[in-house]
Amino acid sequence: MAIVELLAQHRVVPVVVLPEPGEAKALANALTAGGLGVAEVTFRTASAAQTMAAMAEDPALIVGAGTVISVDQVDAAVDAGARFVVSPGFSSAVVSRCQELDVPVVPGAATPTELMAALDAGLTTVKLFPAEPLGGITTLRSLAAVFPQVRFVPTGGVSAANAATYLAEPSVLAVGGSWMVAPRLLAQHSWDAVTRLASEAVALARRAADELT
Numbered sequence: 001m002a003i004v005e006l007l008a009q010h011r012v013v014p015v016v017v018l019p020e021p022g023e024a025k026a027l028a029n030a031l032t033a034g035g036l037g038v039a040e041v042t043f044r045t046a047s048a049a050q051t052m053a054a055m056a057e058d059p060a061l062i063v064g065a066g067t068v069i070s071v072d073q074v075d076a077a078v079d080a081g082a083r084f085v086v087s088p089g090f091s092s093a094v095v096s097r098c099q100e101l102d103v104p105v106v107p108g109a110a111t112p113t114e115l116m117a118a119l120d121a122g123l124t125t126v127k128l129f130p131a132e133p134l135g136g137i138t139t140l141r142s143l144a145a146v147f148p149q150v151r152f153v154p155t156g157g158v159s160a161a162n163a164a165t166y167l168a169e170p171s172v173l174a175v176g177g178s179w180m181v182a183p184r185l186l187a188q189h190s191w192d193a194v195t196r197l198a199s200e201a202v203a204l205a206r207r208a209a210d211e212l213t
Contacts, residue, residue, distance in 0.1 A: 003084050003104035004125055006062060007153060007174035010038045011167060011205035014198070015066060015155065015178045016055075018186055021047040024054035027181070030191040032060040034198025040086055040176060042066035043073050049080040056081030066176075071097045078103055086153075086176075088129055090114045095121050106153055110134055115147050125151045125173060132157025137165060144171035160200065167208035177201075 007013070014031060016039050018024060031039055037060055041052045044067055056063040064084035065077030074085055074097045084104040087094050091107065098105035099121075109115045109126040118126050128140060131154035135142075140152060154166045155176030166175050180197035184190075 003106060004151065004173065006038060006084070006104075007125070010036065011174045011209065012036065012163065012201045013064075013153070013155075013174055013176045014039045014181045014201075015176045016041045016051070016181050017044045017178070017183065018051045018181075019045050019047070020186075021050035021054055023186065023189065024051045025058070026189070026191055027186065027194065028055040028058040028061050030194040031181075031198050032058060034180070034195040034200075035202040036180070036198040038062045038064070039181075040064045040066040041082070043068060043077075049076045052077060052080040052082050056083075068094055070094065074098055074101070074103070086127055088127070090117045092117070092121065095123070112143065112146065115143065115150060119147070119150070124149055125153065127176065128152045128154045128156075130156025131166070132162075136162075137169070140166070140169060140171065144169070160197070160204070163201070164204050164208050167205060168211055170212065 041048055052063050062083050065082040066086040068085045068087050071093050078101055085098050086106045088108040095105055106125050106127050107118055108129040151173040152171050153174050153176055158175045158177040159179050163175050166172050180201055185193050
């Protein structure tokens, strides 16, 4: 599945930071039970690749790698079963390696210069990061007006309270957020809460899609 189709289908991407890889399968089960079939596991822990590999074993879940900032991390992610790569910024080395491996990549972009670099690399889907600190919807609309061919995945400060506002924007393909996989929930192994919040996120995304049609 192409990255655009994947993100358009799910519209909400849980951004996972899981210190305990032994809990990865439980987390995968909790997300899919709530109807979320995609997750971005970030390279913010030493065991991120182990977590990706364990979660990728769930056939109902498509796992991507996040916070990818080096070619070595691209290779480690692909080896672990990651199906797509997300970066916090634009790295020509990371993008080139993903293209060599035929792995979809969504680089971060915070400025027109980064957006132009992504377009030069043949990419039209970018992660607007950090979305809220950059100016939120106002900044998004300003960039979308200049780059109408780009689809955005706002991440950073996106929550259950403002996700629908982002998803209502025609330029937004999906949002990334951690509210359904908050560190407190994962530390307490609150899998029922993860499932409930995932289900609420799915419903939120559906309502936003209905408003666009």
